[in-house]
Amino acid sequence: MSAFLKDGLARNYLAGAWVEGDGGARIAVEDPGNGQHVGDCALAGEETLAKALEAARASFERGDLSAMKPARRGQLMQRIAAEIRGIADEGAELLCRESGKSLSAAHDEFEEAAQYFEYYGGMADKIEGKSIPLGPDYADYTVYEPYGVSAQIVPWNFPVSIAARSLAPAMAAGNSVIIKSPELDPMALAMLGVALERAGVPAGAVSILNGIGAELGARLVESPAVDQIVFTGSVPTGQAILRAAANPVTPALMELGGKSAAVAFEDANLDTLMSSLQSGIFYNAGQVCSAMSRVLVHRSIYGEAVERAAALANGLSVGHGLENPGLTPVISARQLDGIETLTATARQSGARAASGGARLEREGYFMAPTILADVDPAARVAQEEIFGPVLVMIPFDSEEEAIAIANDTPYGLSAYVQTGDSARAARVARALQSGMVNVNGAFLAAGSPFGGVKMSGIGREGGREGILEFLETKVIAAP
Ligand code: NAD
Numbered sequence: 001m002s003a004f005l006k007d008g009l010a011r012n013y014l015a016g017a018w019v020e021g022d023g024g025a026r027i028a029v030e031d032p033g034n035g036q037h038v039g040d041c042a043l044a045g046e047e048t049l050a051k052a053l054e055a056a057r058a059s060f061e062r063g064d065l066s067a068m069k070p071a072r073r074g075q076l077m078q079r080i081a082a083e084i085r086g087i088a089d090e091g092a093e094l095l096c097r098e099s100g101k102s103l104s105a106a107h108d109e110f111e112e113a114a115q116y117f118e119y120y121g122g123m124a125d126k127i128e129g130k131s132i133p134l135g136p137d138y139a140d141y142t143v144y145e146p147y148g149v150s151a152q153i154v155p156w157n158f159p160v161s162i163a164a165r166s167l168a169p170a171m172a173a174g175n176s177v178i179i180k181s182p183e184l185d186p187m188a189l190a191m192l193g194v195a196l197e198r199a200g201v202p203a204g205a206v207s208i209l210n211g212i213g214a215e216l217g218a219r220l221v222e223s224p225a226v227d228q229i230v231f232t233g234s235v236p237t238g239q240a241i242l243r244a245a246a247n248p249v250t251p252a253l254m255e256l257g258g259k260s261a262a263v264a265f266e267d268a269n270l271d272t273l274m275s276s277l278q279s280g281i282f283y284n285a286g287q288v289c290s291a292m293s294r295v296l297v298h299r300s301i302y303g304e305a306v307e308r309a310a311a312l313a314n315g316l317s318v319g320h321g322l323e324n325p326g327l328t329p330v331i332s333a334r335q336l337d338g339i340e341t342l343t344a345t346a347r348q349s350g351a352r353a354a355s356g357g358a359r360l361e362r363e364g365y366f367m368a369p370t371i372l373a374d375v376d377p378a379a380r381v382a383q384e385e386i387f388g389p390v391l392v393m394i395p396f397d398s399e400e401e402a403i404a405i406a407n408d409t410p411y412g413l414s415a416y417v418q419t420g421d422s423a424r425a426a427r428v429a430r431a432l433q434s435g436m437v438n439v440n441g442a443f444l445a446a447g448s449p450f451g452g453v454k455m456s457g458i459g460r461e462g463g464r465e466g467i468l469e470f471l472e473t474k475v476i477a478a479p
Contacts, residue, residue, distance in 0.1 A: 013193030016203025032100030066174035077121030113164035258413030
């Protein structure tokens with residue numbers, strides 16, 4: 001391993017070098033599976049941030065990426081993908097320990113990260129403008145230009161793959177990037193710098209800084225030296241960032257939370273529903289922005305669906321992420337307290353816990369896999385993002401009612417439809433207020449535009465839409 005780790009201290013990747021940051025500040029990183037100390041992370045302060053901003057600007061103005069031949073930029077990105085796979089075993093173990101997720105899910109993150117670089121590496125030389133037909137005397141045309149310095153703030157639930165989801169298209173488009181890692185699990189993301197370094201990313205084109213959100217994160221997004229903000233995280237933080245971005249009008253891409261509903265009709269295949277549910281609400285202990293956290297089931301199959309969901313929850317193995325269990329811990333004591341409180345409030349107001357309902361008494365931060373039945377669609381537990389392994393199940397009688405309940409939250413990130421009737425699937429998919437709709441357990445990949453409507457966000461990442469978020473369109477009108 002490179003100088004990424006020195007005496008157990010993960011450092012900041014600043015303009016091609018590994019540095020400790022300002023004044024020796026550091027944070028301790030804890031294993032949510034057993035409370036043990038995983039390591040320490042050096043924190044960047046204002047001085048380090050100023051150096052990263054200066055290096056990013058200089059790199060952009062030198063044209064390190066933006067003036068590099070697009071096909072070569074694509075090749076660089078393919079090398080990064082290969083180097084990410086090269087660090088995946090070591091990185092996945094670190095990620096598993098610091099985030100609590102299963103080792104296989106941690107591996108998936110590195111693999112997904114590599115795939116983002118492959119996908120956008122392939123797109124680097126295919127960003128084509130258009131010519132506008134105004135008659136034989138004119139030659140108006142469009143070109144795409146990178147913003148300059150892209151500031152990217154990453155959450156703790158998928159730190160490596162989410163960082164890659166924004167970093168890869170930003171680089172393919174020719175921007176410089178400064179990433180702010182999440183404070184709860186910053187180490188595997190810091191290690192991504194090793195792959196960048198080995199692949200030969202020009203110094204200054206990318207920095208990865210560790211810091212506290214309200215401090216380093218806030219300083220980064222309010223800086224007038226930043227040309228674009230990409231934020232993935234909670235709605236309140238996104239709103240604070242949008243306020244900071246308002247002056248000096250920095251464009252901001254927002255990937256925020258969700259309260260995604262699955263609608264299972266009377267002809268739904270319950271086996272498919274259960275397997276979607278297992279990945280939809282128990283993968284990563286439900287700490288997934290697009291988690292299937294509400295399941296609306298037609299009344300004729302509701303009782304059976306609740307029973308099977310409870311049996312599924314009760315049958316999950318529970319353990320440390322390294323054991324690859326069915327259920328892993330949530331990220332922190334604070335997160336566990338919040339999940340448990342919201343669940344208890346729901347139970348007090350009439351929801352029935354068909355399984356779970358409280359924390360598990362064992363070391364680490366484990367919430368019992370919980371199925372809450374007969375929940376009022378207006379209850380807090382059915383309206384707010386829980387971000388834990390807690391599923392809300394609501395019966396419905398008609399298609400119209402199901403659509404109305406599904407759409408009745410401030411969010412609109414993802415939705416799910418389970419039915420054997422393809423015409424109904426298409427109709428309901430169109431009626432759901434959501435950036436993404438999955439029918440009968442389908443899945444998304446790097447080529448699928450990911451993002452939400454309403455309070456779930458602004459903009460899309462992934463696919464061709466995803467690279468356009470990192471480019472300005474310029475029209476050139478010429479005689
Ligand atoms: P969070 O908003 O608490 O923090 C996200 C990041 O913002 C962290 O790096 C944090 O340090 C930083 N931050 C905090 N305050 C800041 C400030 N004032 N200025 C700048 N940065 C600041 O969110 P979280 O708890 O880390 O992540 C969970 C949330 O993220 C959930 O709501 C989840 O749905 C959402 N999420 C969305 C997507 C998506 O693609 N739509 C993906 C993953 C997670």
